Amino acid sequence: MALVALAWVLGNPTVAAPVIGATSPAHLDDAVAALAVQLDETEIVDLESPYAPRQPTGF
Amino acid sequence: MGALSCWSAGVALGCMGFADPAHGVNPWALDEQAAAPVFRRAVELGITLWDTANVYGGGTSEEIVGRAVRRYARREEVVIATKVGLPMHDGPGGSGLSRKAVLGQVDASLARLGTDYIDLYQVHRFDPETPVDETMEALHEAVAAGKIRYIGGSSMWAWQFSKMQHTASQHGHARFVSMQNQYSLVQREDEREMFPLLADQGVSSLPWCPLAKGRLARPYGQVTARSARDPLGQRFFGDVDRPIVDAVAESRQRVRSPWL
Numbered sequence: 001m002a003l004v005a006l007a008w009v010l011g012n013p014t015v016a017a018p019v020i021g022a023t024s025p026a027h028l029d030d031a032v033a034a035l036a037v038q039l040d041e042t043e044i045v046d047l048e049s050p051y052a053p054r055q056p057t058g059f
Numbered sequence: 060m061g062a063l064s065c066w067s068a069g070v071a072l073g074c075m076g077f078a079d080p081a082h083g084v085n086p087w088a089l090d091e092q093a094a095a096p097v098f099r100r101a102v103e104l105g106i107t108l109w110d111t112a113n114v115y116g117g118g119t120s121e122e123i124v125g126r127a128v129r130r131y132a133r134r135e136e137v138v139i140a141t142k143v144g145l146p147m148h149d150g151p152g153g154s155g156l157s158r159k160a161v162l163g164q165v166d167a168s169l170a171r172l173g174t175d176y177i178d179l180y181q182v183h184r185f186d187p188e189t190p191v192d193e194t195m196e197a198l199h200e201a202v203a204a205g206k207i208r209y210i211g212g213s214s215m216w217a218w219q220f221s222k223m224q225h226t227a228s229q230h231g232h233a234r235f236v237s238m239q240n241q242y243s244l245v246q247r248e249d250e251r252e253m254f255p256l257l258a259d260q261g262v263s264s265l266p267w268c269p270l271a272k273g274r275l276a277r278p279y280g281q282v283t284a285r286s287a288r289d290p291l292g293q294r295f296f297g298d299v300d301r302p303i304v305d306a307v308a309e310s311r312q313r314v315r316s317p318w319l
């Protein structure tokens with residue numbers, strides 16, 4: 001699942017590198033694999049459509 | 060885009076969780092021995108941007124990162140990113156972005172990291188108590204002294220980031236090259252103002268919590284050794300949207316991994 005969720009983040013052209021809090025080497029393998037994934041338009045719509053505006057957190 | 064694009068493999072290693080678990084806010088943190096295989100894999104994969112903060116693990120994360128750089132990499136091949144601003148100790152200079160805090164904390168971070176320069180020094184949130192020109196001048200002074208190569212920001216309102224950047228420009232001081240903001244399928248509010256601002260200014264984003272502390276990396280409700288004892292994760296993502304997590308799971312069934 002990380003593959004898809006990270007591929008979506010990487011689709012934003014202003015993103016240089018998501019910060020991965022890996023707790024195992026395999027987490028980094030998954031993250032690097034996401035760099036080669038190009039989500040098509042229907043996948044992006046499916047991933048984005050459940051989102052509703054919310055309060056920003058973590059300030 | 061910007062100075063960062065040529066630095067990293069497109070992924071940064073987040074080192075908040077490499078720390079003495081007895082210090083700081085993450086009881087699930089990996090100690091130095093447990094973190095070693097992750098650092099080695101990062102080097103093998105060309106993941107060279109290693110992000111920590113003075114506050115992580117009460118300074119122990121920076122110590123572990125510094126030793127990992129010396130053990131597993133060459134200093135010039137790693138981009139060490141750390142931060143200043145969150146509370147390190149009581150009293151003057153222990154938190155915030157005053158001149159005293161910035162110039163004192165940068166030396167403390169250099170000592171813990173065991174290096175004579177930090178590649179990317181990020182302000183860890185906005186400090187409403189300190190005039191912006193004081194912060195930008197102090198950061199610039201640390202750049203001019205060779206202690207810092209680049210500066211960056213982290214989560215704040217777009218107007219605050221814009222004010223800091225504009226103030227630096229007015230005085231000919233170093234400008235931010237990066238913004239470490241929260242961005243994932245469950246937190247997209249920075250698409251309104253922050254991302255357009257970054258694009259306009261040629262500043263790169265280094266998103267934190269791109270997987271919502273793992274909640275977008277596994278089926279909804281599944282608990283891990285980390286998530287079971289992660290108060291920050293509970294605070295930010297305790298009520299994470301099931302429909303979004305389910306959409307990621309369903310999409311993963313259709314999207315092929317490039318390695319398989």
